[in-house]
Amino acid sequence: MRERTRFPASLLERLPNLKFLTTTGPINRGIDRIHAKSKGIVVSGTDWGAIYTTTHEHIWALILSAVRHIVQEDRNIKSFNPLWQTAIPASLKGKTLGLIGLGKLGTPVAEIARAFGMRILAWSPNLTPARAAEIPGVTYSPSKAHLLSNSDIVSLHLVLSPITYHIIAEDDLALLKPTAYLINTSRGPLIDEDALIKVLKKNKIAGAALDTFDIEPLPLDHPFRSLGDKVTLSPHNAYVSHDIFKLLWDQTVENIAAYLEGEPIRHLE
Known part of the structure; x- marks a missing residue:
């Protein structure tokens, strides 16, 4: 089970x-x-x-799919859309990846980010500057607000607990850049789903990529299923x-x- x-x-x-x-x-x-x-x-x-290896591979698959609009362009081509190159992708080199959590998943994600030439910020409720300094290329963020407002991509790597439930709430989402992407492969309830849906519908951020949800399997009438290219979804199979x-x-x-x-x-x- x-x-x-x-x-x-x-x-x-x-x-x-x-x-x-x-x-x-x-x-x-x-x-x-x-x-x-x-x-x-x-x-x-x-x-x-090797579940952590599988998961951080999937994390990067989601990041690249989102910022390069892979799913959108694949669908356009296969649907015989006469328009060619319907979206302008973002590049990663020189961008800032914000990691909320720097443990068994956050650390290898940071290592791959370095290969892309990205800057890396890290924060969590328990992360210390000394621990962040142990990971090459990682800069400790003094607060969640600092990380959210300075990151181009934010990826969550926390266990779900009373402390981390809705750690990304409506006020937090408001701090993200309009060009930012939010990635979650940890647990759905880390994010206030209703607040994220509102933000995506209003185009307040560039997009999101999600592997986990409040309710799984995702209900057929869930709003995430109707957000089109604003969100990239996978069925909680990052570990698979x-x-x-x-x-x-x-x-x-x-x-x-x-x-x-x-x-x-x-x-x-």
Whole structure:
């Protein structure tokens, strides 16, 4: 199972025969693990493997797709649109990438940004100047507002928590340059979706590229589906690859076999 298949306390109470859950990944906030433990339900997970590599590759795919208008031009050509070159792409060299979060994902994203000749700002609620200085080419931003107002591309790399929920709210979006792009491959609720939709509809920023959403799968009537070229969307598959799936499913089978043998492995507390 994944986080989108939730097992809250209310559901666990209705499953008196449930004894074991195995989830892909070492973290799953869709499971009420405290309640599961109180019911004697064992929860096992898997390793991430190369998931961070896969994800930061996808982050750059989204960035390049957005700023180079790849999806828009592909669609125009395939729809027999007689217009040729319908959008003017942005370049990356000399632009500023703002990273909100400089951990296992933010750091390799910064390394790739250096290869493009970009300036890099970084900020998070817990980031220190000393930690930022450890990453070549990264400049510590003294505040979220400073990062947002000085970045051409802002990419989010935070875990979801009460502190980071809607860390990009309406007031924050108002600080972005009109030419800026917002990228989110972490968790949908990091951004106030309603506020972002308003900003995109009013053309207050250049665009957004999103892999995660408040509700997944994204509802068919969700406004993001109707924003056209203002937003580039992917179905929360930044972590997905053949190699990752093989690892996840192999370890899931191992988890089930170990539980049936009475010796659970990769137990999530």
